[in-house]
Amino acid sequence: MGNICIIGPRASGKTTYLAGLCYYSEYGGSRSKYTVSPIGDESRELKEKAEDTILKGLSFDGTGHYIHTIDDLNYYSFKIEVKRGLFQPRSVIILNVRDYPGEVFENILYASAAVSVHEEFINECFMSDVDGCLLLFTEWESSKDDFYSQLMSRFLGIMDEHGRLHNYRLAVVMSKCERGEIWPGRIDPKTDLFGIYLKKTLKALKEGVPKQNLAFFALSTFGVLGSYDPRPNHDDALGSGGRASTLRVPSRWKPYNLIEPLCWLNREGQKRREKIRT
Ligand SMILES: Nc1nc2c(ncn2[C@@H]2O[C@H](COP(=O)(O)OP(=O)(O)OP(=O)(O)O)[C@@H](O)[C@H]2O)c(=O)[nH]1
Ligand SMILES: [Mg+2]
Numbered sequence: 005m006g007n008i009c010i011i012g013p014r015a016s017g018k019t020t021y022l023a024g025l026c027y028y029s030e031y032g033g034s035r036s037k038y039t040v041s042p043i044g045d046e047s048r049e050l051k052e053k054a055e056d057t058i059l060k061g062l063s064f065d066g067t068g069h070y071i072h073t074i075d076d077l078n079y080y081s082f083k084i085e086v087k088r089g090l091f092q093p094r095s096v097i098i099l100n101v102r103d104y105p106g107e108v109f110e111n112i113l114y115a116s117a118a119v120s121v122h123e124e125f126i127n128e129c130f131m132s133d134v135d136g137c138l139l140l141f142t143e144w145e146s147s148k149d150d151f152y153s154q155l156m157s158r159f160l161g162i163m164d165e166h167g168r169l170h171n172y173r174l175a176v177v178m179s180k181c182e183r184g185e186i187w188p189g190r191i192d193p194k195t196d197l198f199g200i201y202l203k204k205t206l207k208a209l210k211e212g213v214p215k216q217n218l219a220f221f222a223l224s225t226f227g228v229l230g231s232y233d234p235r236p237n238h239d240d241a242l243g244s245g246g247r248a249s250t251l252r253v254p255s256r257w258k259p260y261n262l263i264e265p266l267c268w269l270n271r272e273g274q275k276r277r278e279k280i281r282t
Contacts, residue, residue, distance in 0.1 A: 007100045007101070007131070007133055007134045007135070008099065008100075008101060008134065008135055008136055008137055008138060008266070008269050009101065009102070009104070009128070009129045009134060009136075009137040009138070010022070010101050010102075010103070010104070010137065010138045010140065011104055011108075011109045011129065011137055011138075011139055011140070012106060012109060012139055012140030012141060012142070012177075012179070013106045013109060013110050013140075013141065013142070013143075013152075013155070014066060014105070014106030014107060014110060015066065015106060015142065015247045015248065016106060016140040016141060016142040016179050017140055017142060017179040017180055017225055018067070018103060018104070018106070018140055019064045019067055019103055020058065020063075020064055020225045021140065021179070021223070021225050021262065022050060022080060022101065022103055023050055023051075023053055023054035023057065023058060023064070023225075024054065024058065024225035024226075024259050024262060025040055025082065025084075025262055025263075026040060026042055026047065026050045026051045026054060026080070026082065027051050027054035027055065027058065027059075028040070028259055028262065029041070029042075029051070031259075031262075031263070036086050036087065036088045036263060036264070036267070037086070037087045037088075038084055038085060038086045038087070038263050039084070039085050040082050040083070040084050041082065041083045041084075041085075042080070042081070042082055043081040043082060043083060043098075044080075044081055046078055046079060046080060047080045047081055047082060050078075050080060058225075058250075058251050058254075058257075059251070059254045059257070060254075061239075061250045061251060061254065062250060063241060063248050063249065063250050066105065066106070067103055067104065067105040067106075068105045069105065069107065071105070071121060072120075072121070073120065073121060073124060074102060074104070074121060074124045074125060074128060077102050077103055077104060077105075078102070078103045079100070079101070079102045079103075080099075080100075080101055080102075080103065081098065081099065081100045081101075082098070082099045083096065083097075083098055083099075084096070084097040084098075084099055084263065084266065085097075086263060086267055095267070095270065095271075097266055097267070097270045099266065102128065104125060108121060108122060108125040109125075109155070110155065112126070112155065112158050112159060112162065113154060113155060113158050126162055126166075130162070130163065130166035130168045130172070134172075135172075135173055135269055135270075136172050136173025136174060136175065136217070136269050137172075137173075137174060137175070138175045138177060138265050138266070138269065139174055139175065139176050139177060140177050140179045141176070141177065141178055141179065141202070141205075142178070142179045142180055142247075144178060144185075144186055144197060144201040144202065145201065146201050146202070146203075148202070149201070149202045149203060149204045149205055150204065152202055152204075152205040153202075153204035153205040153207070153208045156205055156208045156209055156212070157208050157212070160208070160209075160212035160213065163212075169212070169213075170214055170217070171217075172217065173217045173218075173219075173268075173269050174209065174213055174217060174218050174219075175219055175221060175265035175266075175268055175269050176198070176209060176218065176219070176220050176221070177193075177220075177221045177222065177223055177265055178190075178193050178197045178198070178220075178221075178222045178223075179223060179224070179225070180224055180225075180226070180238075180249075181193075181197075181222035181223060181224045181260065181261075182224040182226055182227055182228045182236040182237060182238065182260065183236055183238075184234075184235075184236060186222070187228065187234060187236070189222065190222035190224075190260070190261070193220045193221060193222040194206070194220035197220075197222060198220055219265070219268050221261060221264055221265045221268075222260075222261060223259070223260060223261040223262055223264070223265065224259060224260040224261070225259050225262065226238045226249070226251050226252075226257070226259070227257065227258040227259050227260045228258075228260070229252075229253060229256050230256060230258075236252070237251060237252050237253055237256055237257065237258075238250065238251065238252050239251075239252045
């Protein structure tokens, strides 16, 4: 895979997702088996950060509120080897990704190109070697639908300005899907999560992005307590209105669906690169 961007509003779980991906380096779940090998010191340190934070029942601080340039942000590289079925070939994904703060994404509605961090973020998102992005949403309450749909309309406008409207993949994700109200919707998130709670956002995306470049997923870095125990493995942090939570039982930590959106982005990205070569 070329580069992908991981973006989304504040507190949508981006940093925790990357840490979970790195900590869960050997995963033998029912859907796909995978191994994650960090490349470089920054990526190796992320595994320790996951141990010191998630496993200790703590939560990451919001990313870089006071950055001056995107070079101030952590940049991670991982080699991910995925084995799906017994007879399926193994695929290797090289994931290069910067941990952006949610502010830079939310600010696309307000910021002017004169703000350099904003400009750097947009330029990096749509560079020609970026196949697409993993877009994490977290708030499913319908009151958020107006804001998310405006954000997406603006994002699609910027995609178009950069000539990427027809050659950029969007893996649209509902994060923290272990939450009881939305856990049943994880099976078909397009219909049962976006189609019910975030109708305008879904409409903006469906109208703006070619069908083959758009897919919907649900994932949870924390997961549920067990295969036969669907209680969410999280505790809400007091006073955060459900935005901040911590892992409830570290010994039963099992993320859900972390790798699937990456596999889809990788598959589609490969097709694009083959097309460019021929
Ligand atoms: N319930 C639940 N909470 C989660 C999950 N993943 C992350 N969180 C919590 O959500 C809050 C925000 O997570 P972050 O990873 O800091 O979110 P972020 O998108 O990086 O936020 P910014 O850096 O501010 O943009 C933290 O309290 C996390 O512990 C999850 O899978 N389930
Ligand atoms: Mg963050």
